Amino acid sequence: MVAWAVTNLVSLGKATDAILSENYRSILAAENMVDAIERQDSGILLMYLGDAQKGIAQFRENEMGFLAWLARAKDNITIAGEEGLVQSIETDYAAYRGRFSELTDMNAAAGSPFQSSDYQETVYPLFARVREACIGLRNLNEQTMYAASVNAGRVARRAIWSTVAVAASASIVALIFSLVLARRIVEPIRRFMEASRKISLGDYTVQVPVETGDELGRLAGEFNQMATQLGRYHEMNIDQIIAERNKGEAILASIEDGLVVFDTRLKVTGINPAARRFLDLNGPENALRCCEDILPASDVCNLIRKTVETGIQPSIPDEQRIVTLSKGEKPRHCLFSVTAIGGRDRSLSGIVLLLKDVTRLKEVERLKSDFIMAASHELRTPLTSLGMSVDLLLEHAAQGLAEKDRELLQAAHEEVHRMKSLVNDLLDLSRIEAGRVEMEFENVPIPTLFDHVQAVFKSQTGMKEVALTMAPAGDLPKVRADANKIVWVLTNLVSNALRYVGKGGHIQLTALRIGRQVHLSVRDDGPGIPEEYQSRIFQKFVQVKGREAGGTGLGLAICKEIVRAHGGAIWVESAPGRGSTFTFTLAVAR
Numbered sequence: 001m002v003a004w005a006v007t008n009l010v011s012l013g014k015a016t017d018a019i020l021s022e023n024y025r026s027i028l029a030a031e032n033m034v035d036a037i038e039r040q041d042s043g044i045l046l047m048y049l050g051d052a053q054k055g056i057a058q059f060r061e062n063e064m065g066f067l068a069w070l071a072r073a074k075d076n077i078t079i080a081g082e083e084g085l086v087q088s089i090e091t092d093y094a095a096y097r098g099r100f101s102e103l104t105d106m107n108a109a110a111g112s113p114f115q116s117s118d119y120q121e122t123v124y125p126l127f128a129r130v131r132e133a134c135i136g137l138r139n140l141n142e143q144t145m146y147a148a149s150v151n152a153g154r155v156a157r158r159a160i161w162s163t164v165a166v167a168a169s170a171s172i173v174a175l176i177f178s179l180v181l182a183r184r185i186v187e188p189i190r191r192f193m194e195a196s197r198k199i200s201l202g203d204y205t206v207q208v209p210v211e212t213g214d215e216l217g218r219l220a221g222e223f224n225q226m227a228t229q230l231g232r233y234h235e236m237n238i239d240q241i242i243a244e245r246n247k248g249e250a251i252l253a254s255i256e257d258g259l260v261v262f263d264t265r266l267k268v269t270g271i272n273p274a275a276r277r278f279l280d281l282n283g284p285e286n287a288l289r290c291c292e293d294i295l296p297a298s299d300v301c302n303l304i305r306k307t308v309e310t311g312i313q314p315s316i317p318d319e320q321r322i323v324t325l326s327k328g329e330k331p332r333h334c335l336f337s338v339t340a341i342g343g344r345d346r347s348l349s350g351i352v353l354l355l356k357d358v359t360r361l362k363e364v365e366r367l368k369s370d371f372i373m374a375a376s377h378e379l380r381t382p383l384t385s386l387g388m389s390v391d392l393l394l395e396h397a398a399q400g401l402a403e404k405d406r407e408l409l410q411a412a413h414e415e416v417h418r419m420k421s422l423v424n425d426l427l428d429l430s431r432i433e434a435g436r437v438e439m440e441f442e443n444v445p446i447p448t449l450f451d452h453v454q455a456v457f458k459s460q461t462g463m464k465e466v467a468l469t470m471a472p473a474g475d476l477p478k479v480r481a482d483a484n485k486i487v488w489v490l491t492n493l494v495s496n497a498l499r500y501v502g503k504g505g506h507i508q509l510t511a512l513r514i515g516r517q518v519h520l521s522v523r524d525d526g527p528g529i530p531e532e533y534q535s536r537i538f539q540k541f542v543q544v545k546g547r548e549a550g551g552t553g554l555g556l557a558i559c560k561e562i563v564r565a566h567g568g569a570i571w572v573e574s575a576p577g578r579g580s581t582f583t584f585t586l587a588v589a590r
Contacts, residue, residue, distance in 0.1 A: 023079075023141040023145040023148065024141075025072065026078075026138075026141040027141045029070070029073040029137075030135070033137075036062040036063075036065045037131055040058070040062045043055040043062070044127075045119070056104060063097070066093065070090060070093070073089075074090075079140065085133055089130060089137065092126060092130045095126050096123075096130055099122055103123070191208050192208060195223065199230065204227055204230050204231030256357070257356045258272065258274045258277075258353075258357075259274070261341075261352055263350050264308050264349070264350065266304060268289070269350065274355075278325055295323075296326065297324070299323075300323055300336060300338075303338055308351060311340065311347075313338065313339060314338055321335050322336075322358070323336050323355075331359075332357060333359045334359075335355075336353060336354060336355050336356070338353055383416060383423060384420070386416055387416040387417065387420060439565060439566070441480055441482055443589040444479055444589075446479065446518065450490075450509045452487050453468075453491055453494055457494055457495075457498065465503050466498060466501050466507060467505070468494065468507045468509075470510075471511070476513055476518060477513065477588045478588075479588060480589045485562045492555045492556070494509075494522055495555075496555065497522060497524035500524070500526040501526040505524065505526065507523070510523065517568070517585045519583050520584055520585075521581055522582045523580070524581075525579040527576065527577065528575050528576045528579055529574040529576075530576055534572055538559070538570065541553040542556075563586075566586055570582065570585075
């Protein structure tokens with residue numbers, strides 16, 4: 001069909017080319033010769049009207065154009081009768097030019113004006129014959145072009161009908177062939193589908209007949225081999241799979257920590273007995289719907305949802321990983337952790353929530369705090385009396401004592417005051433941990449806090465020649481905080497930095513807003529904190545070994561409790577020899 005269409009297009013192209021190339025140039029030449037001879041005749045008339053010079057110039061100007069178009073007409077003689085017309089034009093035009101030469105010679109010799117009778121008798125007849133011959137040449141080519149156009153239309157109609165006929169025949173043949181081929185291909189595929197359905201139902205003995213040696217035949221052979229291997233694998237591994245599943249369920253059941261598995265839609269897909277006991281769940285597993293249905297703490301569900309959205313496991317401080325479950329007879333405290341389950345292509349397939357029961361640890365911690373508070377209260381009164389006695393001795397009796405006795409009395413004075421400071425810190429820490437310290441929250445500007453801290457340490461930094469600066473706060477919002485407690489945290493951090501920064505050192509206070517929180521930092525260029533202490537530095541009585549202990553070891557623990565009471569977090573970033581940066585967060589005031 002394509003070959004037939006190309007043949008018809010070539011035939012139609014030849015007919016169209018005949019219309020354009022064979023006749024159009026002759027028509028164009030005839031039109032231009034008519035135009036040139038008429039302009040030459042106008043020049044001769046100008047000569048008869050007395051303007052000989054202009055008339056001769058106009059004649060000569062169009063003479064070259066006429067001869068050029070006449071030459072083109074002679075070169076494009078393609079149809080019958082055209083050659084005779086061209087020769088007639090050439091002969092009559094030569095006579096016309098000769099008559100023009102005679103007129104110009106007579107005018108130059110006699111100098112007399114032209115007579116109009118000469119034009120009508122000798123010039124006009126020659127002009128008329130040449131013009132009529134040019135028009136006849138044009139008409140001859142136009143008629144020939146019209147005939148060629150009619151022929152091209154006939155060729156086009158014949159091409160259309162013949163192409164339609166060939167296309168219809170080819171379509172019928174293709175349809176018959178496709179039906180036969182489709183039947184030949186579809187029948188084996190139907191057998192494959194039926195065999196696949198049986199395999200999905202557990203029948204691994206099914207076989208597809210191999211009837212040909214082509215691709216379908218080879219595919220049938222591979223399919224049969226696959227079915228055989230699946231049957232063998234099923235027979236060998238079904239018992240092992242069941243045993244592994246039972247072992248996994250037994251391991252999960254024996255774990256004392258609670259485990260809850262969620263999919264990416266936060267629907268529960270698995271839960272072990274310990275988690276059921278922690279969450280006081282008695283219904284069947286399929287009755288559990290989503291995270292909010294089983295967990296009373298919405299923060300945990302929000303954290304799981306954020307992990308699903310970002311694909312990154314959360315990193316939160318230990319103090320924020322405690323969730324209280326109030327279901328059952330008494331509240332239960334659990335330390336939770338969220339772990340992402342990876343799938344194919346590093347995608348997330350689920351979340352595991354681990355719940356570790358720390359109720360007894362929280363109770364022990366409460367008892368310890370109560371004991372420390374009680375012991376501190378009991379020690380406070382005798383220490384006060386002892387301190388007053390030592391102070392009186394130093395004031396009134398020290399002059400009468402030997403030098404060694406005075407030194408012992410001064411050491412006792414210092415130790416008593418150190419013990420009083422330790423007892424006061426223990427009492428403050430116990431009250432904060434027990435929630436017995438009332439926070440006076442207000443909207444506080446950050447520069448006000450920094451200015452107060454700079455005023456407190458102005459003399460100390462001047463004596464030690466240490467620069468205490470405040471980074472430009474910019475357009476920072478106010479924070480919701482107890483100003484006195486936060487100033488205490490900042491002064492404690494600056495005091496620690498001042499203790500270890502050498503002469504000419506630098507301590508900087510900075511603040512930066514990140515989301516709905518403001519990060520306040522105290523940065524120094526001191527010796528830094530070893531990495532093994534950075535995770536324990538906020539615990540009670542933890543101090544870096546090998547350094548001068550100028551405090552009780554409770555300051556950072558109190559800072560941590562104050563910041564936690566504000567709903568924030570505190571951490572340290574440090575490297576030995578590069579200084580330390582203590583940072584804590586406060587909520588932006590609404």
